[in-house]
Amino acid sequence: MSLKYAVLAALLEGEASGYELSKVFDVSLANFWASTPQQLYRELERLAQDGLIEARVVRQERRPDKRMFTLTGAGRADLGSFAAAPPRRPTAIRDELLIKIQAMDGVDPDATRALVEEREAWARAKLARYRRVRERLLAGRSEEEYLRETDRVGPYLTLMGGIGFEEENLRWCERVLTVLKQRSPLG
Numbered sequence: 001m002s003l004k005y006a007v008l009a010a011l012l013e014g015e016a017s018g019y020e021l022s023k024v025f026d027v028s029l030a031n032f033w034a035s036t037p038q039q040l041y042r043e044l045e046r047l048a049q050d051g052l053i054e055a056r057v058v059r060q061e062r063r064p065d066k067r068m069f070t071l072t073g074a075g076r077a078d079l080g081s082f083a084a085a086p087p088r089r090p091t092a093i094r095d096e097l098l099i100k101i102q103a104m105d106g107v108d109p110d111a112t113r114a115l116v117e118e119r120e121a122w123a124r125a126k127l128a129r130y131r132r133v134r135e136r137l138l139a140g141r142s143e144e145e146y147l148r149e150t151d152r153v154g155p156y157l158t159l160m161g162g163i164g165f166e167e168e169n170l171r172w173c174e175r176v177l178t179v180l181k182q183r184s185p186l187g
Contacts, residue, residue: 003043004052006033008071008079011053012152015070018044044069052078101176113180120173127166134159 010016010024021044022037035043044067047053052075055067071079097119104112137156138146147153 003033003035003039004047005079005082006035007040007043007047008052008075008082009154011069011071011075012079013155015068017058017066017068019066021069047075051075109180109184113177116173116176116180120170120177123166123169123173127163127170130159130163130166134163 006025007021010021013024016024018037018041022035022040025033025035025040044053044055048055048069052072053069054072055069058066058068060066097115100115101112134156137159141149146156150156
């Protein structure tokens with residue numbers, strides 16, 4: 001999959017500037033598709049050239065003009081075809097920390113512990129951010145009410161996938177730290 005479809009999916013929420021889209025990537029899409037702002041802006045240019053999105057310039061006083069992007073009919077059709085097609089292959093984990101854990105025997109256990117603690121802190125922060133987004137989406141409603149009333153459930157369901165992913169990261173980190181502590185000569 002390319003960044004193309006992540007951008008098109010983000011624009012289902014409505015018109016957005018490149019800056020707004022980068023924030024959407026940080027908050028809601030980062031749990032399954034990461035992108036730098038530079039990659040995002042290059043992709044927006046390609047999508048506009050391909051006629052999958054349209055851009056309009058909004059003049060601003062005291063600030064540079066900004067471009068607002070929306071999906072075109074062709075963009076919606078392309079995204080619909082993508083969404084209906086089966087994924088090319090199952091997800092595979094590619095995580096440098098797992099290679100480091102695989103190779104940890106004979107390495108200073110404190111170094112390994114520090115790496116896992118860093119991952120644990122990162123997962124906790126990301127999980128807290130995802131839970132804030134969830135609360136904002138629910139806006140005081142139960143999950144059942146939200147899912148019954150909302151126009152689009154996709155963003156919520158992918159958010160729930162991100163929450164589950166980070167919860168599992170935390171469980172794994174806690175287990176690794178427990179094993180490291182048990183194997184330590186100081187116990």
